[in-house]
Amino acid sequence: MMDFDVELIRRYAAENKIKFGRASSKAVIGKVIASMPEYKTRVRELIPVIERVVEEINSMSIEDLKRYYSPPVKKKVKEEFRLPPLPKAVEGMVSTRFAPNPDFVLHLGSLRPLILSYEYAKMYNGKFYIRFEDTDPKTKRPEPRFYEAIKRDVEWLGIKPDKYIYQSDRLELYYDVARTLIDRGYAYVCLCERDVFKKYVYNGLACPHRGQSIEDNHELFDKMLNRFFNEGEAVLRIKTDLNHPNPSVRDWPALRIIDTETYRHPRVYDEYIVWPLYNFSCAIDDYMMGITHVLRGAEHRVNEVKQSYIFRYMGWDPPEYIHHGRVAIPEGVLSKSKILKGIREGLYTGIDDPRLATLPALRRRGFHPKALYNVILKTGLSSSNTTIDFSMLAAENRKVIDREANRYYGVRNPKTVYIYLMDDVEVKIRVHPDHPERGYRIFRLYRGENYIYIDFEDEKYLEYGDLIMLISLGNFRVGEETLEFINNDV
Numbered sequence: 001m002m003d004f005d006v007e008l009i010r011r012y013a014a015e016n017k018i019k020f021g022r023a024s025s026k027a028v029i030g031k032v033i034a035s036m037p038e039y040k041t042r043v044r045e046l047i048p049v050i051e052r053v054v055e056e057i058n059s060m061s062i063e064d065l066k067r068y069y070s071p072p073v074k075k076k077v078k079e080e081f082r083l084p085p086l087p088k089a090v091e092g093m094v095s096t097r098f099a100p101n102p103d104f105v106l107h108l109g110s111l112r113p114l115i116l117s118y119e120y121a122k123m124y125n126g127k128f129y130i131r132f133e134d135t136d137p138k139t140k141r142p143e144p145r146f147y148e149a150i151k152r153d154v155e156w157l158g159i160k161p162d163k164y165i166y167q168s169d170r171l172e173l174y175y176d177v178a179r180t181l182i183d184r185g186y187a188y189v190c191l192c193e194r195d196v197f198k199k200y201v202y203n204g205l206a207c208p209h210r211g212q213s214i215e216d217n218h219e220l221f222d223k224m225l226n227r228f229f230n231e232g233e234a235v236l237r238i239k240t241d242l243n244h245p246n247p248s249v250r251d252w253p254a255l256r257i258i259d260t261e262t263y264r265h266p267r268v269y270d271e272y273i274v275w276p277l278y279n280f281s282c283a284i285d286d287y288m289m290g291i292t293h294v295l296r297g298a299e300h301r302v303n304e305v306k307q308s309y310i311f312r313y314m315g316w317d318p319p320e321y322i323h324h325g326r327v328a329i330p331e332g333v334l335s336k337s338k339i340l341k342g343i344r345e346g347l348y349t350g351i352d353d354p355r356l357a358t359l360p361a362l363r364r365r366g367f368h369p370k371a372l373y374n375v376i377l378k379t380g381l382s383s384s385n386t387t388i389d390f391s392m393l394a395a396e397n398r399k400v401i402d403r404e405a406n407r408y409y410g411v412r413n414p415k416t417v418y419i420y421l422m423d424d425v426e427v428k429i430r431v432h433p434d435h436p437e438r439g440y441r442i443f444r445l446y447r448g449e450n451y452i453y454i455d456f457e458d459e460k461y462l463e464y465g466d467l468i469m470l471i472s473l474g475n476f477r478v479g480e481e482t483l484e485f486i487n488n489d490v
Contacts, residue, residue: 004049008035013050013057014065021469022461023054034395058461083380086120086293087320094126095292098161099133099282102146104336106153108357108372108388109327115376116324117295118159129289130154131165133282135275137265138258142168144266153359157369165289167281168267174276175225177284177314178236178255182217186313187254189220190237201250204242210251224257224274231259231273238280240309252306254280279303283310283318291319298323298383325385332357332390362393368404371397406431406438414453419476419483423447427472445473449482 012031017023028050033039039046057065086094096117100106106114121128130150134142154161181187190197190209200207212220224234236255244250254277260270276284282303286294304321311318333339333356342348352360362372374396379386407430427443430436452470462468466478467486476483 004039004046005036006049006053008032009050009053010057013054017057018062018065020471021467022458023057024458025051025054026457028054037391040391083116083119083123083377086124086322089120089124089293092125093292094121094124095129095290096121096126096295097129097131097286097289097291099131100150101133101136101140102142102150103136103140104146104339105149105351106359107334108329108332108359108362109334110359111157111372111376112324112327112379113295113297114154114159115157115373116381117293118161119377120293120295126292127162127290128159129163129165129291130161131285131289132167133278134166134168134265134267135171135277135281136258137260137275138263141263142266149360153363156359156363157373165285166267167276167285168265170281170285171268171272171275173288174255174281174284175274177310178221178280179218181238181254181310181313182214182221184313185214186239186309187236188212188217188239189224190235190251190253191220191233194232201242202247204250206242207251210237210239224255227273229257231257233257238306238309238313240306246302246305248302249305252279253277279306280310283307286319287311287314287316293320293322295322295324295381298325322381323383324379324381325383327379328385328387329357330387330389334358367393367397368400371400374400403434407433408441411453411455413456415456415459416451417454417459417483418449418451418481419445419470419485420449420479421445421447421485425473429472 009028009032012028012035013023016027016031020027025047029043029047032046032050033043098114098117100110100114118128120126132142132147132150134147136142151164178187188210189212190207192200192207192209197207220234221236223229224236234257235253237251238254240249240251242250255274256277257273258275260273264270265272285291286307300321301323304323308318310316333342339348339351339356339358343350343353348356351358352364354361354365363369371393375388375393379388409429424447425445427445428440429443430438430440432438462478464478464480467475468478468483469475470483475486477486478484
């Protein structure tokens with residue numbers, strides 16, 4: 001039988017027959033795959049092996065099966081996930097943040113920095129903030145519905161931030177820091193066209209505006225704020241190393257002009273036209289908010305380099321940066337552009353389409369927030385890339401739901417079967433096997449002929465004279481037209 005663990009298959013088949021009166025190949029396959037997930041890619045080879053074992057087990061008596069099956073002792077073990085300590089963390093002094101852009105909903109890839117940042121703040125009795133990075137009303141346009149959707153998803157996950165912060169409320173702060181950097185000779189207003197500047201920087205050369213006087217830069221910056229320039233005509237740049245091996249680090253842009261009469265911001269409308277880019281506002285806010293530890297993906301390493309110039313020029317201590325690996329979700333669509341395109345074309349019904357990996361979709365699909373939480377905690381802060389697939393989520397979801405969900409039964413392909421009882425019978429089935437306090441479902445059958453439903457798949461295995469057990473009801477013998485009651489020793 002190939003190299004499958006046949007003894008394991010026998011045990012599951014025996015357990016299934018003892019519990020239900022007859023072993024089912026489908027049920028055994030599910031148990032085997034759950035125990036040996038590496039068999040998942042070989043299901044076609046596995047099925048005939050299981051079918052042969054199930055046929056063998058169904059031909060044996062209960063007494064014979066006991067040599068294969070001994071009920072395991074169930075131990076309730078509380079699962080605890082302990083995160084490794086943070087570097088340079090001080091009890092009561094840790095502050096972390098999660099910084100989403102409110103131009104779309106959260107998705108599975110958002111959960112790692114969100115959950116880990118929150119859990120570390122709790123672990124050290126510190127503070128956790130959610131900072132909306134809403135400073136690009138043009139290309140990453142924030143929308144009121146997404147501010148609220150993010151808050152709703154955060155609440156659904158059971159996360160309670162100490163405060164929500166909006167970068168669009170802090171533009172004057174960014175202007176003040178910009179003026180300080182100009183005063184210190186670390187920032188300048190560049191009037192080069194984008195393509196022209198790229199040629200300079202890729203060749204390690206300074207653009208003509210880099211050597212402007214402090215007074216000229218202040219004057220040009222004031223003109224930016226006072227709408228003298230149009231969009232694309234002026235940019236405030238940070239002076240860096242023009243020979244840095246990564247050209248994107250060389251004199252990177254800090255503030256630019258956006259035409260907010262055309263691209264109105266949903267919170268401050270067209271009050272401002274000069275907007276910070278990510279690395280500028282992020283560095284300033286991390287310092288001003290007292291952030292001590294930043295947890296984010298490895299793709300942000302280059303941003304750490306860029307932001308280090310702001311901390312050094314301002315004389316600030318930077319936070320500790322911890323970079324985790326990327327999270328791959330093979331079966332989930334995360335791209336905002338692909339999702340919106342799919343919605344427009346009718347491929348998806350909305351942002352909560354169950355085929356997506358957005359939080360609204362996962363919630364609609366029936367995933368418990370605790371299951372998502374547990375999977376993320378298990379991935380931890382590893383710097384290696386991690387894959388999360390829906391089978392992993394589903395397995396964790398079953399563990400969580402199993403403790404909470406009441407049991408209700410149904411028959412997929414019902415077949416009417418008549419049973420004959422010698423007396424009235426009341427059947428009580430717990431709504432949850434481990435919690436009798438939740439109550440029972442009660443069924444009453446009466447002396448004489450009654451009918452029940454069984455699955456067509458099970459019915460074809462019934463042969464005249466067979467002894468079968470109906471859970472919570474009793475043991476029966478298969479007659480010519482009915483199931484004949486023997487006893488209720490169940």
